Amino acid sequence: MRLKLIVLLSVTTLFSSCELLSSSRPDSITPKVTIDAPQRPPMCVWENSLDENNCYIEYWLQYWYQIEEVSWPERKKQIEALSDQDTDVLKKVFLSQGKSTPYQDRLRAQGWVESILPKLTQPMQRFIMIALYYPSQGLLEMESALVTLSKINTHQSFNIEEQQILLDKQQNQIDQLLNIEASIMESIEEDKE
Numbered sequence: 001m002r003l004k005l006i007v008l009l010s011v012t013t014l015f016s017s018c019e020l021l022s023s024s025r026p027d028s029i030t031p032k033v034t035i036d037a038p039q040r041p042p043m044c045v046w047e048n049s050l051d052e053n054n055c056y057i058e059y060w061l062q063y064w065y066q067i068e069e070v071s072w073p074e075r076k077k078q079i080e081a082l083s084d085q086d087t088d089v090l091k092k093v094f095l096s097q098g099k100s101t102p103y104q105d106r107l108r109a110q111g112w113v114e115s116i117l118p119k120l121t122q123p124m125q126r127f128i129m130i131a132l133y134y135p136s137q138g139l140l141e142m143e144s145a146l147v148t149l150s151k152i153n154t155h156q157s158f159n160i161e162e163q164q165i166l167l168d169k170q171q172n173q174i175d176q177l178l179n180i181e182a183s184i185m186e187s188i189e190e191d192k193e
Contacts, residue, residue, distance in 0.1 A: 093112050094132075097109070
């Protein structure tokens with residue numbers, strides 16, 4: 001949550017500061033450029049996008065921000081309602097990033113990222129990898145390690161219980177042998193008297 005918030009605030013601050021810089025200059029100070037300098041359009045998410053709303057990163061950051069507090073069951077319903085179009089797949093990826101997302105669903109989202117990555121612009125590919133893919137991959141690896149350790153611990157606990165049962169059984173046998181020895185010694189002592 002904090003990482004997403006930091007990324008969102010950083011990107012928003014970057015865009016806002018660029019806008020402030022360009023709007024804070026009075027017209028009389030702004031130099032007139034006679035060379036035809038190409039204007040940079042806002043960063044588009046997709047390589048070839050026809051839909052302007054889904055093109056701009058602000059749309060996607062806002063979408064990500066809005067779904068952050070949505071519960072997993074609700075997000076799962078939203079995922080199931082989406083199609084396999086690229087924009088819907090990216091929405092599925094964002095919907096699968098919450099902390100309460102189960103392991104298998106987060107793993108499926110990693111596959112979705114890999115499927116749409118070539119269709120994204122270079123800056124967006126880098127953003128998705130750093131903000132979503134790598135952190136999610138880290139969580140998957142950690143969860144996998146925890147499951148493995150849990151299985152090992154369960155197996156060792158079972159082995160310890162079996163060993164304890166065996167030790168108790170052996171202690172019982174030793175106690176029986178000591179009792180037999182004690183009764184034999186008593187019999188010998190009684191016979192001597």
